[in-house]
Amino acid sequence: MVKVIFRNAEWQIPGNITIRELITNLGLNPQSVLAVRDGKLVNNETRLGNQGEVKLISVVSGG
Amino acid sequence: MGVHRCRRCTADSVINMRQHRLALCEVHFVEWVENITFSFIKKHHMFEADDRILVAVSGGKDSLSLWRILLKLGFQADGLYIDLGIEAECSYSKRSGEYVEKFAQDIFPNVKLHVLDIADIYGKTIPEMAGRRKGGRKKFCSVCGLVKRHEMNRVARELGYTVVATGHNLDDEAAVLFGNVLHWEAEYLLRQSPVLPADGVGLVKRAKPLARFYERETAAYAIICNIEYIQDECPFSVGATSLRLKEVLNSMENGSPGTKLQFYFSFLRAKEHSLLPGYSRPELRPCEKCGQATGAPGLCAFCRLLEPARAASRRGQD
Numbered sequence: 001m002v003k004v005i006f007r008n009a010e011w012q013i014p015g016n017i018t019i020r021e022l023i024t025n026l027g028l029n030p031q032s033v034l035a036v037r038d039g040k041l042v043n044n045e046t047r048l049g050n051q052g053e054v055k056l057i058s059v060v061s062g063g
Numbered sequence: 064m065g066v067h068r069c070r071r072c073t074a075d076s077v078i079n080m081r082q083h084r085l086a087l088c089e090v091h092f093v094e095w096v097e098n099i100t101f102s103f104i105k106k107h108h109m110f111e112a113d114d115r116i117l118v119a120v121s122g123g124k125d126s127l128s129l130w131r132i133l134l135k136l137g138f139q140a141d142g143l144y145i146d147l148g149i150e151a152e153c154s155y156s157k158r159s160g161e162y163v164e165k166f167a168q169d170i171f172p173n174v175k176l177h178v179l180d181i182a183d184i185y186g187k188t189i190p191e192m193a194g195r196r197k198g199g200r201k202k203f204c205s206v207c208g209l210v211k212r213h214e215m216n217r218v219a220r221e222l223g224y225t226v227v228a229t230g231h232n233l234d235d236e237a238a239v240l241f242g243n244v245l246h247w248e249a250e251y252l253l254r255q256s257p258v259l260p261a262d263g264v265g266l267v268k269r270a271k272p273l274a275r276f277y278e279r280e281t282a283a284y285a286i287i288c289n290i291e292y293i294q295d296e297c298p299f300s301v302g303a304t305s306l307r308l309k310e311v312l313n314s315m316e317n318g319s320p321g322t323k324l325q326f327y328f329s330f331l332r333a334k335e336h337s338l339l340p341g342y343s344r345p346e347l348r349p350c351e352k353c354g355q356a357t358g359a360p361g362l363c364a365f366c367r368l369l370e371p372a373r374a375a376s377r378r379g380q381d
């Protein structure tokens with residue numbers, strides 16, 4: 001399991017899925033978020049793995 | 064599926080740009096962004112090494128990334144931060160200003176940063192100005208944009224900058240284009256461009272050197288380069304039309320990589336080949352009050368916005 005953080009929410013997610021699958025499963029668009037693990041940007045095709053934490057960052061801004 | 068390798072070396076890639084079929088590692092992505100920005104600046108004749116550039120910095124990922132890139136490329140680029148007075152429950156303007164000042168002090172301590180407070184100059188914050196307008200909160204983003212454009216131009220003129228550079232990315236531009244197409248706003252369509260030349264009646268040249276990049280690429284650049292920026296959205300942007308348009312475009316992009324890129328650049332090419340013949344941009348003239356360029360007779364939109372407050376102030380003095 002790996003800790004996933006997005007905005008003010010946190011989840012424990014099994015680590016056998018990719019970042020892209022995680023983003024899609026959360027109902028988000030892969031175009032709208034980036035994933036950072038331990039402060040480093042990670043590719044959407046990377047598997048979550050079972051250690052550390054993954055933070056999703058919204059990239060959409062404006063008004 | 065395994066992790067994509069960087070196209071330029073054997074390292075793991077950190078970003079895969081499906082619209083370019085290009086996956087890159089940190090080092091080569093940063094290099095790619097800076098090289099593409101330089102080419103885009105040259106292609107659109109945005110500015111030269113001897114230009115004095117005023118970069119409008121908001122504390123967000125795009126403008127701070129732009130400032131860093133321009134300085135790295137060796138351009139003379141000073142910053143302008145406009146404090147809009149958006150505090151609400153999250154101290155948005157105060158925190159945005161802190162990110163800008165930290166960037167200027169920590170990363171490029173020798174550059175100049177101009178800080179301007181709207182309430183100090185005009186006696187009203189942006190929420191107060193927008194609140195007085197018909198449409199109130201719904202009009203917030205248009206009032207905010209109007210004031211920012213006016214002030215960027217005013218400061219650039221007064222301090223002798225030859226170009227104002229903003230951090231608009233391709234998603235921003237595609238959303239504006241989408242909105243203008245939905246309403247067939249011909250005059251706005253003709254005006255939309257990565258570079259707007261100086262017009263001789265008070266409008267300083269404006270450039271958008273990052274209009275070639277998707278929003279996730281400018282965010283990736285900021286993260287890789289350890290640029291600390293405000294990640295919260297403006298509290299007044301909730302439900303904004305531009306965000307809904309971006310959502311639609313991103314949904315299309317996800318199913319069909321390259322949709323946004325093609326939409327924007329096909330439009331620019333069509334514009335070069337006389338898109339919308341019969342329409343023309345309105346002739347600009349100086350505003351009677353502030354002297355800045357306007358397409359309207361008499362006062363510009365900014366001075367019309369401020370006129371009720373000025374009139375009330377005059378009545379108070381009588």
